Amino acid sequence: MCKVVSIFHVLIVRTLTLKYMSDKELQNEKEKEVTENQPIEQPAEATSTEAVEAVEETSNEPISEEKEIPQEEKEENPPTPEATVEEEKTEEETKQAEEEEEEEKIASSDDGEEEEEIASSDDDEEEEEALEEEEAVDYHALNKEELIAAFQKLLKEGNVQNIKNSVEEIKTEFSAKFSEELEQKKEEFLAEGGNIIDFHYTTPLKKQFNSLYFDYKEKRNNYYQNLKRDLQANYKKREELIEELKGLLNAEENINTTYKHFKDIQERWHTAGPIPRDKYNTVWNTYRHHVENFYDFLHLNREFRDLDFKHNLEQKLKLIGRAEELAQETDLSKAFRELQMLHKMWKEDIGPVAKEYREDVWDKFSAATKVIHEKRQEYLKDQESKFEENFTLKNDIVTKIEEVAQATSANHKAWQQSIKEVQKLRDAYFEVGKVPRAKAKEIWNTFKEATRNFNREKNSFYKNQKKEQYTNLEKKLELIKIAEENKDSEDFDVVTPLMKKIQSDWKSIGHVPRKESDKIWKQFKDACNHYFNRVHAERNEANKEEMGHYEAKEALLNSLDNLELSGDHETDLTLIKGKISEWKSIGRVPFNKRNIERKFNKALDGLFGKLNLGKQEAEMIRFENKLSSLASQEDTRKLQNEEFFISKKINEVQQEIRQLENNLGFFQNVKGDNPLVKDVHKNIDRQKEQLAIWKTKLQKIRSLRKQQ
Numbered sequence: 189m190c191k192v193v194s195i196f197h198v199l200i201v202r203t204l205t206l207k208y209m210s211d212k213e214l215q216n217e218k219e220k221e222v223t224e225n226q227p228i229e230q231p232a233e234a235t236s237t238e239a240v241e242a243v244e245e246t247s248n249e250p251i252s253e254e255k256e257i258p259q260e261e262k263e264e265n266p267p268t269p270e271a272t273v274e275e276e277k278t279e280e281e282t283k284q285a286e287e288e289e290e291e292e293k294i295a296s297s298d299d300g301e302e303e304e305e306i307a308s309s310d311d312d313e314e315e316e317e318a319l320e321e322e323e324a325v326d327y328h329a330l331n332k333e334e335l336i337a338a339f340q341k342l343l344k345e346g347n348v349q350n351i352k353n354s355v356e357e358i359k360t361e362f363s364a365k366f367s368e369e370l371e372q373k374k375e376e377f378l379a380e381g382g383n384i385i386d387f388h389y390t391t392p393l394k395k396q397f398n399s400l401y402f403d404y405k406e407k408r409n410n411y412y413q414n415l416k417r418d419l420q421a422n423y424k425k426r427e428e429l430i431e432e433l434k435g436l437l438n439a440e441e442n443i444n445t446t447y448k449h450f451k452d453i454q455e456r457w458h459t460a461g462p463i464p465r466d467k468y469n470t471v472w473n474t475y476r477h478h479v480e481n482f483y484d485f486l487h488l489n490r491e492f493r494d495l496d497f498k499h500n501l502e503q504k505l506k507l508i509g510r511a512e513e514l515a516q517e518t519d520l521s522k523a524f525r526e527l528q529m530l531h532k533m534w535k536e537d538i539g540p541v542a543k544e545y546r547e548d549v550w551d552k553f554s555a556a557t558k559v560i561h562e563k564r565q566e567y568l569k570d571q572e573s574k575f576e577e578n579f580t581l582k583n584d585i586v587t588k589i590e591e592v593a594q595a596t597s598a599n600h601k602a603w604q605q606s607i608k609e610v611q612k613l614r615d616a617y618f619e620v621g622k623v624p625r626a627k628a629k630e631i632w633n634t635f636k637e638a639t640r641n642f643n644r645e646k647n648s649f650y651k652n653q654k655k656e657q658y659t660n661l662e663k664k665l666e667l668i669k670i671a672e673e674n675k676d677s678e679d680f681d682v683v684t685p686l687m688k689k690i691q692s693d694w695k696s697i698g699h700v701p702r703k704e705s706d707k708i709w710k711q712f713k714d715a716c717n718h719y720f721n722r723v724h725a726e727r728n729e730a731n732k733e734e735m736g737h738y739e740a741k742e743a744l745l746n747s748l749d750n751l752e753l754s755g756d757h758e759t760d761l762t763l764i765k766g767k768i769s770e771w772k773s774i775g776r777v778p779f780n781k782r783n784i785e786r787k788f789n790k791a792l793d794g795l796f797g798k799l800n801l802g803k804q805e806a807e808m809i810r811f812e813n814k815l816s817s818l819a820s821q822e823d824t825r826k827l828q829n830e831e832f833f834i835s836k837k838i839n840e841v842q843q844e845i846r847q848l849e850n851n852l853g854f855f856q857n858v859k860g861d862n863p864l865v866k867d868v869h870k871n872i873d874r875q876k877e878q879l880a881i882w883k884t885k886l887q888k889i890r891s892l893r894k895q896q
Contacts, residue, residue, distance in 0.1 A: 326618070326636070331365070332362060332366065338354075339400050339404075372654070422460050429453055429457050430471075432453055454479075501545055510526075514556070514560055575623050578623045579627050582617055582631050582635065585613050586634050593638075610642055657701050660699060664712065667690045667712065680723055691716060751795070765809070796810070804881050807881050808888075811888065831890065841878055848868055
């Protein structure tokens with residue numbers, strides 16, 4: 189009995205000593221034990237001092253880096269001049285006031301004090317990886333409507349604490365695009381004679397974006413306010429549980445009641461919820477220390493202690509079994525995530541086991557853990573090699589985008605081709621796959637900068653094009669003025685060439701601003717059509733006479749089919765020439781009926797073939813008829829073109845004759861009856877005969893042109 193009392197006395201003294209130790213001493217006391225029971229790789233939230241320090245460093249950063257109202261928003265709402273007299277607001281003033289209120293709303297969300305970002309002890313690497321994936325979206329390629337749709341989707345589907353980077357990038361891109369639009373509208377406003385003081389511009393899209401951004405800031409602030417409140421409440425709850433646990437050592441109750449109280453505290457501890465990450469290690473170590481104190485206290489009642497040890501051993505053996513099963517899992521990412529969970533359960537949810545089993549169960553758990561870690565390290569090593577290849581591929585794509593931007597010529601066609609080429613490169617970039625995490629941000633920023641530089645160059649080109657378009661607009665307005673001044677002229681011979689010229693000039697001037705294009709084209713077309721409708725109406729009267737000529741020529745052509753030759757050469761030749769003269773005397777036919785001339789010449793060829801005329805004579809008769817047809821068309825260009833063609837043929841024939849005569853020089857020692865020599869002489873004779881015909885034709889056409 190005395191021995192039992194002595195043991196009890198020693199335990200009480202030790203317990204009280206531990207209870208009143210300073211925190212620093214307590215930490216030193218348990219440091220070794222904590223280290224011994226530490227998993228090989230603990231969850232990041234439980235062991236990473238660097239993560240805690242990083243949170244502490246970043247927790248004071250504001251949620252938004254932009255503290256000033258964007259420049260374009262300041263320009264949209266210039267300060268109102270002094271107003272000392274209250275006047276009734278017009279509808280326009282009311283609308284502007286609403287727009288200004290909307291702008292102030294979005295500006296206040298940037299300038300106002302924001303809730304600091306709080307790190308929870310439940311945060312893990314998966315959220316960070318999800319954030320990295322979420323950032324890799326090329327918002328620069330989206331237009332304003334698509335940016336708003338992407339923003340709405342983020343607010344609806346994403347966690348507000350994880351979308352900050354994407355939202356800020358969307359905001360940057362939207363502001364840049366709106367600023368560009370704003371600048372364009374300002375230029376147009378000034379080009380139309382407006383005063384910069386009166387300029388004001390906004391759009392429903394801008395107001396919609398401002399509203400979305402304000403909602404995002406409210407949700408984000410509310411989230412961190414609630415998170416901060418919840419984490420602090422959980423922290424306070426856990427501190428209270430520790431105090432309650434410490435009090436068990438002095439509880440004046442039987443051991444059964446005390447043990448039930450202890451199990452209740454454990455249950456409430458497991459469901460207490462996350463606390464601020466920077467307080468996690470201290471709180472957990474303190475809790476664990478007092479749990480061990482309680483187990484020492486249970487020496488007074490081995491039944492409860494052994495029962496708890498047995499339960500803990502069973503639970504840890506289950507974790508070991510599951511860890512060994514995970515070693516066979518093919519999905520290493522899934523296995524590693526579950527292993528992290530097992531370690532957390534081992535540390536937080538399950539108490540100690542009897543000393544004789546502690547080393548053995550820990551060695552088994554560590555061995556299973558090691559297998560998974562080694563497989564994962566091998567997998568990551570292999571993945572890292574592939575990721576390095578992907579990094580090289582993406583770097584090459586970025587270089588090509590930069591080269592395209594530098595090499596594009598300053599014309600619309602070249603830029604359109606480059607836009608298609610860069611789009612293909614962008615698609616290829618996103619198809620490549622992941623890169624090493626350490627280089628992901630670097631290559632992503634490089635890619636974004638390359639595409640932005642390309643777009644800056646493209647926008648700069650088209651901005652200059654717009655300036656040219658306004659110059660082109662002035663030129664086309666001048667042509668419209670000429671067309672409208674001459675559309676009612678009666679001097680068709682003078683004005684018709686003028687109207688054709690300004691139509692040609694219109695085509696060569698180039699593009700004008702799209703909003704003016706249809707309007708000025710209609711104005712110009714109406715003036716030209718008005719004039720040429722009058723010309724065509726005038727010509728319709730002449731066309732009636734030409735249709736009579738056509739009918740007469742058609743009748744004459746049909747008569748040639750039944751023409752019978754007498755067989756006398758001179759008589760038949762005189763008859764045919766008479767038909768030709770009759771044909772010429774009829775006059776011009778409508779333009780769309782001129783094919784009848786070709787039919788007449790074909791009929792003449794058939795008649796000449798029956799007469800057995802000499803080649804030169806038949807050729808000249810046909811040529812004279814052709815000249816007559818060309819002259820009747822009153823188109824000097826066709827006669828000029830015919831003369832040019834004949835002159836060219838004369839030069840070609842003369843050159844051929846010279847070549848053949850030069851070739852004869854190679855046959856000086858060959859007899860004249862040699863077949864080759866005879867062929868050359870025959871060819872020269874044919875060419876000279878043809879040359880004579882061409883020269884005769886040239887004389888005829890020149891004589892005809894002098895008469896005109």
